[in-house]
Amino acid sequence: MEHGGADGGGEPGKAMGQHMMRERHQRTLWVNFAAMALGLWLASSPWLVAERDLRLSVSNVVSGALIIVFGGLSLSPDRGWARWANCFVGIWLLVAPLVFWAPTAVAYATNSFIGAWIIALSILIPGAGDADDEWTRHTARLVVQPVELIAARARDRS
Numbered sequence: 001m002e003h004g005g006a007d008g009g010g011e012p013g014k015a016m017g018q019h020m021m022r023e024r025h026q027r028t029l030w031v032n033f034a035a036m037a038l039g040l041w042l043a044s045s046p047w048l049v050a051e052r053d054l055r056l057s058v059s060n061v062v063s064g065a066l067i068i069v070f071g072g073l074s075l076s077p078d079r080g081w082a083r084w085a086n087c088f089v090g091i092w093l094l095v096a097p098l099v100f101w102a103p104t105a106v107a108y109a110t111n112s113f114i115g116a117w118i119i120a121l122s123i124l125i126p127g128a129g130d131a132d133d134e135w136t137r138h139t140a141r142l143v144v145q146p147v148e149l150i151a152a153r154a155r156d157r158s
Helices: 010-027 030-048 054-073 080-099 105-124 132-157
Strands: none
Touching (some): 054 080, 054 105
């Protein structure tokens, strides 16, 4: 008697598991878009904050581009490695100001802020498990509300 073989009882359980994984991926797609927005901010940060260190500026532009690319690749549930690649870019962002001796507090804060958020968005939030519904909604509010506030202030100024 076979159990769990290719034609046995194991396939329905596997299909259900894949369905649940895809469903969880759909619920957390927003993290990829948030990461790509942070990547765009990082890539443009040398011009936004008038960064003075060429090496850190190049690092930020390249890291921002990588975050955008890996965030886009992470939109597919079959490319889980791209989330981990983004996590490593986030770790690099935490270390880069120390490696390049960031000349300003703004440069250090920008890299630290974005690096920490990229780590959270790439592996911590999507990997929160089955109890992640409330966590995902709460974290989405933390990301969306400041963006809405900035957009409202920009509309008021124009």
